[in-house]
Amino acid sequence: MRGRSVRFRLCLFVAAILIPSLAAAGVVVVRAAEAHREQIVTSLREKAREVRDTVDREIVAAKNLLTVLASSRFLQNGELLEFEREALQISQQIGIQIVLRDSRTGHQVFNTSFPGQRSIPRGNPAVLAAEREAAAMKKAVVSNVFLATPRKEHVVVVVAPVIRNGAAELFLTMGIRTRRFADLLEAEQVESGAIVGLVDRNNVIVARSLRHEEYSGTAIPTEFAANASAAGGVWTSVSRLGVLNTWYYRRSVETGWFVAVGVPETVLSGPLKTSLAQFAGAGALLFALAMALTYQIGGRVERSLGAMGVDREPTREEFAVLFDSFPVGVVLVNGDGRIALTNAALQKRFGYRHEELVGKPIEAMLPAPSDGPREPEVRPLAPRRDVFGRHKNGDDIPVEIWWNRIGTRNGNFAVATVVDVTARKLAAERLSAALAERDELRRRLMQAFEAERLRLAHELHDQTGQSLTAVMLELKGIEQRMDDDGRGQLRSLRKQLELMGQSLHRIAWELRPASIDELGLAAAIENYVAEWSRTAGIEADFHCRSGCLDRVSDEIRTAIYRVVQEALTNVAKHARGATAVSIIVEHAETGLQLTVEDNGCGFDADDRLAGARHDAGLGLAGMRERLSLIGGNLIVESAVDLGTTLFARIPLEPANV
């Protein structure tokens, strides 16, 4: 795992947890805000109902008053002056205007605002409509709002019919200034920013809790008309200032009017927006902080992670796993040479349990470090080979040990890494056994070869040669008894047989000179050297400085003779320009040494390729082989134009030296 992706993954992980949490919290916040809005709306609706009831009470009170007045005795008896006096009294007491109008004449009978005057102003259409309605319903009704002419103010009137003789001829009218309603509305405790409005049946504003004078008497937008038939509801409007308002209204059964409580949309959705904004801010801040923190921590985690994904400072368990998973044995030895710690590989190989080993002297299992565990000086990385460990059952285990010293707060320890080399040793032993067997076979082959040559040489000498001699002697005897002619023939026959005898001898000598055994190696070599010198035409000087050549084994003598043969053959073949050869057999430090030196062209012994070529070409390989079979070796020294020297060294058993 890459370090970078650790940080990245950590950030992703935190984000994956944080984002849904924040979203869930956001939903909760929105719900809470909506509940709050719902609460406001409920209270607004409630307020609309309360206000409607207040207005209704006002109107009902007015109606009741007029109804009582209409059924007064003075009116029923036509004592209009008396009634006027009484009405004036009431009007003065409660501060209202009462008008009595005669519908037949259209004249006002009296008007408490103008006592004593008999004006006949034209009836306002709204008043007339109210009178018609009151007459039809035979009870008091309330009019819509209208602009009252004398004082140029908006008023509504409550009209009560005065029923006499089953018909309504007179109408009692009480005007109520819309200001009165405005005062009622203003008195209501409403939500801040909320407006309470009163609208008549013609969709004209009767009163308003805010800026009443501006709105009173004005019609509201037409949408209201479409919605107004319901007993209650909600509608929205855009105010003159462009503010979006939501209105909650109630219809009054008593008056047919509407009470509407309106709030700007901002008031309603304000809490939602505020909490959403607050939540978004807080959430973003939290998210940013969390990510920053994670990023920071991720970096630290990254730095503290090793290649294996475990902490660089391994836990005890991790350490134990590592320690025990080593394929080689590890043992920790304290300053007293006692085992402090071992790993599983070691325990397994040596057949102990951990508890058995702790506190045991290291010598019980492994040879202690050569310089002792207390010595400060050790050479790490230099394994001790050819040492043995001791298995619990007493078996020796060939091991290689690396000792290493470590210093801790608890003193000095030595750590040994122990490698079991049983398999390696076994393989090496097998290899060397195979090689020894191969050498032995080659040696036997060589011996058999030499024995065969010896046998053939003997055969030629002792059997064939003797028979030939006998034949010739016989022929000689016969020859004596022949005539001259026959003698001549026999003599020539004997001459041929002589030549045959000569070549028999030559062949036998070449196979193996009998002189090696009969006269000794030195004599045989000397003879060979002289023969060779004669045929090769190269001066040869043989010197033997060893008096005991014939005490060495037959095999070695044969080998020396053959090496001399081979070496001289090489000189004749390859040592161009050689005029002298020197052959020395002498005792060297550990055995026999044969030196053959020529003064020929030589070769560059430093040139390895040329060296290899000469090894093969000069028959050196054959000599090496023969020498190696008797434990000897061959050294070749040569330089261009300085000749070549062969040093054949043959170790001897002490008894033979």
Place this chain on the structure above:
Amino acid sequence: MSDVTDRTRIFLCDDHPIVLAGLRNLILDEPDFEIAGVATSGSAALKTIRDCKPDVAVIDISMPEINGIVVTRRLTEELPATKVMVLTFHEDRAYLKQALDAGARGYVLKRSAAENLVPAVRAVLTGGIYVDPAIVGLMLPGTHARSGRPAAAMPDLTERETEVLKLASLGFTNKEIARRLDVGMKTVETFKSRGLAKLGLKTPAELVRYASARGWLGEV
């Protein structure tokens, strides 16, 4: 055997009966020769010859147990009057040299015995030494036979030259000498050839002989 004294009494020894019979016939064909005795082994020969004391003993070299050279040496020592000749297949100068060194007066090759044995016996009887004509050339000084004795006076070798020559005569390789003396190979070669030239020696074999004479070598 007859004790007529003017006949030459000849003893024959060969481990091959057929050859022995042939030789016997060959001798008996000569009227003035007679057979003093025959033997088919070295030890038998020694025993018989001591009794019969022949004029000439013809001994085969290659025989089991005691070979002809040894028999020759013994007879020469014990019976100086008896002239010993060897009869052999071997045409090696080594055999010739050894036989003559052992005291043989004649060296006859078997392949030419039919022709040469009788003349050889006659030559030996007259006090001469007979060597088969086929190998007489081997007696001439060989190409190798140079004594190489240097001047007795010690030539003025430098210390280094002496060291190098001593080590060389002991059989050390140039490389080994170079390592021992802590000098280069070329130096060793130079010292060696210069030293040899000063001593008037040509070959290492001569050097070894010289060293042996100077007592440079610890032992024989």
